[in-house]
Amino acid sequence: xxxxxQARADTSMMMVVHRAFLRDLGLMSEEVGRPVAHSGRRRRxxxxxxxxxxxxxxxxxxAEDTKLWPLLLARADEADREEVRELEAExxxxxxxxxxxxxxFDDFAAGRGGAPQHVVELLHEMRDLLVRHLKHEESLLPMxxxxxxxxxxxxxVEPQRRADSPASSRWFLLWLLExxxxxxRHRLLSRRTPVERLMLKRFWEPLHSRRLRATFDRVHGNLxx
Ligand SMILES: [Fe+2]
Numbered sequence: 699x700x701x702x703x704q705a706r707a708d709t710s711m712m713m714v715v716h717r718a719f720l721r722d723l724g725l726m727s728e729e730v731g732r733p734v735a736h737s738g739r740r741r742r743x744x745x746x747x748x749x750x751x752x753x754x755x756x757x758x759x760x761a762e763d764t765k766l767w768p769l770l771l772a773r774a775d776e777a778d779r780e781e782v783r784e785l786e787a788e789x790x791x792x793x794x795x796x797x798x799x800x801x802x803f804d805d806f807a808a809g810r811g812g813a814p815q816h817v818v819e820l821l822h823e824m825r826d827l828l829v830r831h832l833k834h835e836e837s838l839l840p841m842x843x844x845x846x847x848x849x850x851x852x853x854x855v856e857p858q859r860r861a862d863s864p865a866s867s868r869w870f871l872l873w874l875l876e877x878x879x880x881x882x883r884h885r886l887l888s889r890r891t892p893v894e895r896l897m898l899k900r901f902w903e904p905l906h907s908r909r910l911r912a913t914f915d916r917v918h919g920n921l922x923x
Pocket of ligand 1: 716758762
């Protein structure tokens with residue numbers, strides 16, 4: 699099926715999510731690698747940040763694997779199907795690295811010697827893999843929009859927005875809002891109810907901002923100030 703003559707799916711939020719992944723890997727490796735003795739609280743906050751990062755990445759990849767790739771594998775031509783199979787394989791390459799990094803962050807949170815260097819090495823390795831993977835994926839976004847309708851794209855985004863609990867859905871949103879450009883911020887907030895927007899502004903964003911400043915020495919984005 700080709701939807702090129704109809705309204706096209708807006709794939710721009712994919713870039714916002716991807717940028718947030720790379721931002722986090724940079725922030726975490728910079729903070730863990732600082733030549734200081736991190737407090738126990740800072741170490742636990744960083745390990746918690748990692749767990750949230752991993753959850754967001756897994757939600758995103760599972761949504762791609764189960765909602766997006768099957769549509770493309772059914773509709774694209776053979777050359778593009780081969781590209782999609784490569785994207786799938788790149789996801790699988792990340793899995794052992796995620797497991798190893800979680801174990802290294804557990805050691806870091808517990809204050810075990812050598813853990814900071816190990817965490818930083820793994821985060822750098824993941825960043826290298828993810829940079830290549832995301833670049834590859836982004837080069838295929840126009841092809842994806844050719845084959846996936848706006849409604850189908852929405853069905854791919856929805857499980858990520860809903861996440862696996864209200865708390866994890868809220869985290870995903872706050873995490874994206876940290877440094878989302880104004881149009882993306884507007885779009886993300888427009889999907890929430892007026893009550894949710896009010897709660898975010900009055901309560902959740904200030905709380906998230908405090909946690910952010912307690913986690914990283916170098917603050918960033920909209921919520922860092
Ligand atoms: Fe993606």
